Each structure stands twice: as C-alpha cells, then as structure tokens.
Amino acid sequence: METFTFAFDTQAVHAGRGDLRTLGVHALPLDLSTTYPLGAGGLDEATASLEAFADGAATAANPVYARLFNPTVARFETALAALEGTDEAVAFASGMAAMTAVLLAARQDGGHVVVVRPLYGTSDHLLASGLTGFASTFCTDDEIGDALRPDTALVIVETPANPTLDLVDLADVRRQMGTHRAALLVDSTFATPVLQRPAQHGADLVLHSATKYLGGHGDVVAGVVATTAAWGARLRQVRIATGALLHPMGAYLLHRGLATLPLRVRHAQATAQALAAQLAEHPEVEMVRYPGLGTVKNAALVGVQMDGPGAMVSFEVRGGYAAARRMLDRTALFTPAVSLGSVDSLIQHPAGLTHHVVDEAARTATGITPGLLRLSIGLEAAADLWHDLDAALRT
Numbered sequence: 333m334e335t336f337t338f339a340f341d342t343q344a345v346h347a348g349r350g351d352l353r354t355l356g357v358h359a360l361p362l363d364l365s366t367t368y369p370l371g372a373g374g375l376d377e378a379t380a381s382l383e384a385f386a387d388g389a390a391t392a393a394n395p396v397y398a399r400l401f402n403p404t405v406a407r408f409e410t411a412l413a414a415l416e417g418t419d420e421a422v423a424f425a426s427g428m429a430a431m432t433a434v435l436l437a438a439r440q441d442g443g444h445v446v447v448v449r450p451l452y453g454t455s456d457h458l459l460a461s462g463l464t465g466f467a468s469t470f471c472t473d474d475e476i477g478d479a480l481r482p483d484t485a486l487v488i489v490e491t492p493a494n495p496t497l498d499l500v501d502l503a504d505v506r507r508q509m510g511t512h513r514a515a516l517l518v519d520s521t522f523a524t525p526v527l528q529r530p531a532q533h534g535a536d537l538v539l540h541s542a543t544k545y546l547g548g549h550g551d552v553v554a555g556v557v558a559t560t561a562a563w564g565a566r567l568r569q570v571r572i573a574t575g576a577l578l579h580p581m582g583a584y585l586l587h588r589g590l591a592t593l594p595l596r597v598r599h600a601q602a603t604a605q606a607l608a609a610q611l612a613e614h615p616e617v618e619m620v621r622y623p624g625l626g627t628v629k630n631a632a633l634v635g636v637q638m639d640g641p642g643a644m645v646s647f648e649v650r651g652g653y654a655a656a657r658r659m660l661d662r663t664a665l666f667t668p669a670v671s672l673g674s675v676d677s678l679i680q681h682p683a684g685l686t687h688h689v690v691d692e693a694a695r696t697a698t699g700i701t702p703g704l705l706r707l708s709i710g711l712e713a714a715a716d717l718w719h720d721l722d723a724a725l726r727t
C-alpha cells in the first residue's frame with residue numbers, strides 16, 4: 333500500500349495509482365481485453381499462472397483470461413482495500429453477487445448463518461429463502477450469542493441498517509461471538525469507508541453494494557468485499573469458478589469516483605442532518621429515523637464506531653400507507669426510485685419496494701411500517717430539497 337500512511341482524503345485521491353507515473357500516464361488505464369497472449373515465459377508460465385489463480389492468487393505472471401484477472405479491476409480493489417484498511421478487496425458484478433460469493437466461500441466452515449434484522453430486503457430474502465442451502469437464524473443485535481451453533485459459519489450484520497438506520501455495535505457483536513470461529517460479515521454500504529471502517533472493529537469481511545455511494549452517480553452496478561488475504565483468496569476462487577465479475581468499465585468508473593467520495597459523503601451528510609431536524613418539526617411527520625438525531629437504535633455509536641451519521645434519512649408520514657404513497661407522486665426534485673448514494677436525491681417506500689420481499693411480520697417488528705419513507709440525500713442545495721419535501725408534505 334504505497335499510500336497507506338497518508339490521511340484518508342489523500343488516499344481516496346491517490347490509492348491504486350502509485351505506478352501511473354512510471355507507466356507515463358495520468359488517468360487510470362482501462363483494459364477491456366477478454367483474453368491475453370502468452371508472455372515471455374510461454375506456455376509454462378501461462379500454465380503456472382492458471383494454477384496460481386485457481387489457488388486464489390491475486391495476480392500472476394500471465395493474466396491468461398479475463399475471468400481470472402483484470403488489471404483495471406485489480407487497481408480499484410487495491411484502492412478500496414487501502415480505504416477500508418484491509419489486506420485486500422475483491423470486486424463483483426453486484427452487491428448481491430458479492431454476498432453470494434461470501435456464502436459460497438463460507439460453506440466449508442458450516443451450514444448455518446446468524447443474521448441480524450433488519451437488513452437490505454434482497455439480502456434478507458436470499459438468507460430466508462434457503463436458496464443458498466444455508467440454515468439461517470434471524471435475531472436482534474443482542475441475541476447473537478444465543479443464536480450461535482457449532483456449525484455457524486457466518487454472522488451477518490448491516491450497520492447502519494437499511495432502511496431503519498438502526499446501528500449495530502460491532503465491538504459488542506465480537507464480544508457475543510467470543511472465541512467462536514464463525515466469521516463476521518458487515519454490510520457497510522450506508523456508511524462507506526469515509527464514515528466507518530468495520531475491519532477496525534472486528535469485521536472479517538466488509539461488504540459494499542458499490543452501486544450506491546462508491547459509484548455515486550447512478551451508473552454502475554457493482555459489489556465489493558474488503559477483507560483479509562486468506563478470505564480474499566477464497567473469494568477469488570469462487571469468483572473465478574462462478575464468473576460474477578465486475579466489468580472493467582465499472583471498475584474504472586468506481587475508481588475514478590473514489591477521489592470525490594469523501595467530499596460527496598460529507599456534503600450530503602451535512603444536508604441530511606439539516607433536513608432530518610426540519611422534518612422532525614413538521615406537522616405532517618410522525619417520526620424521523622436518523623442517527624444524527626439520536627432516534628435510532630445505538631445512536632451513541634456516532635462519534636465512536638462511525639465518524640458521522642450519514643446521508644440517509646427515513647421518516648414516517650402522518651396518514652400511513654396512503655399518505656406515503658401520495659408523497660411519492662408529489663416530489664419534484666426527489667426522484668421516486670429505489671437505490672441510493674447518488675449525486676441526486678431519491679425517495680422510496682421500503683415496505684412496497686426494497687423490503688417488500690421480507691416476511692411481513694418481520695418487516696413490521698423491525699420498524700418497516702406502511703408509512704415509512706426513505707430518503708437518499710444528494711448534493712442539491714439544502715434549501716431546495718427542503719422546499720420540495722415541505723411542499724409535497726403539505727399538498
């Protein structure tokens with residue numbers, strides 16, 4: 333890690349670019365090759381490279397084939413690992429492909445996972461449906477210790493949680509896990525490495541839907557796992573065999589976007605803090621969920637585990653489902669759409685969209701009510717966003 337000693341913001345600009353001057357280029361090189369010619373070492377070198385990749389190596393003398401290695405993707409992975417403070421990172425075609433790869437890689441450690449609710453709707457669905465062959469125990473963040481079994485391979489938590497913004501205390505999760513050999517997977521999509529670096533708090537695997545803040549412009553679908561060298565090798569073995577690759581164009585855009593990630597996240601966060609406070613005072617608003625207002629579980633972790641409360645805000649409108657549905661038709665600046673973390677602001681209805689696949693009783697029990705709306709705050713002027721929300725709430 334050539335930039336490891338620099339401050340976070342410096343790394344965001346320079347990580348994964350250490351060799352560009354030697355290469356004689358300034359922008360990130362983009363390699364779209366699907367196959368690679370044999371190199372100076374001929375067939376023997378290519379065969380040895382193939383064997384190394386099959387064993388999980390991050391790189392080898394000859395790339396051989398794009399499913400085994402791509403230099404543009406590897407550059408992005410190096411940069412993201414530097415920002416998360418992990419040995420390695422492994423990128424995938426989507427956040428769900430990344431989650432699936434972790435599950436496949438963990439299968440040799442046992443057939444059971446412990447999952448803290450709430451979490452992203454499709455993650456919940458993947459783990460509840462039995463599609464992966466794992467048995468899942470769903471629980472709250474203080475029931476992890478009791479849910480562990482001898483064959484538990486993974487403990488899966490999401491913090492901040494989508495869409496309730498509840499936080500999970502990772503040090504406490506580790507304490508509950510004690511000496512159990514299960515690995516801890518933390519979905520840190522909502523925080524980004526700007527606000528939270530879970531590996532410093534005991535996570536073995538840090539997962540991002542890079543589709544969200546890391547991409548930041550609504551034009552890349554991707555996932556990435558920041559982790560140890562040992563897990564990195566296991567994940568690459570799965571990726572090579574199953575093919576859930578991140579396209580190099582996506583990796584190029586993600587890497588380019590890392591330079592502005594700290595600016596984007598902190599600016600959107602400042603606007604979110606202001607809007608959350610204004611929403612809390614609004615007569616048409618029942619309640620606001622935002623870590624910066626102290627209105628979510630474990631909000632005291634802001635400033636301890638998280639460097640800030642983030643740029644996602646959820647709130648309940650007065651009038652339940654009917655009022656929430658009307659709200660989606662009435663905003664002009666906020667686009668009614670799922671996804672999050674883009675430069676522009678989005679509004680969506682978790683119970684009807686992102687979390688519709690979740691068991692209804694579990695949904696309600698974890699606070700995903702029919703009147704709940706989720707905002708992803710973008711980079712527009714705060715006053716314009718407030719005007720848009722206020723007008724939509726009043727009509």
Ligand SMILES: *Cc1c(COP(=O)(O)O)cnc(C)c1O
Nearest residue numbers: 426427428452494521541543554
């Ligand atoms: C969107 C999302 C995912 C899934 O990622 P995709 O890139 O859509 O596959 C996983 N976790 C969280 C918290 C998300 O918001």
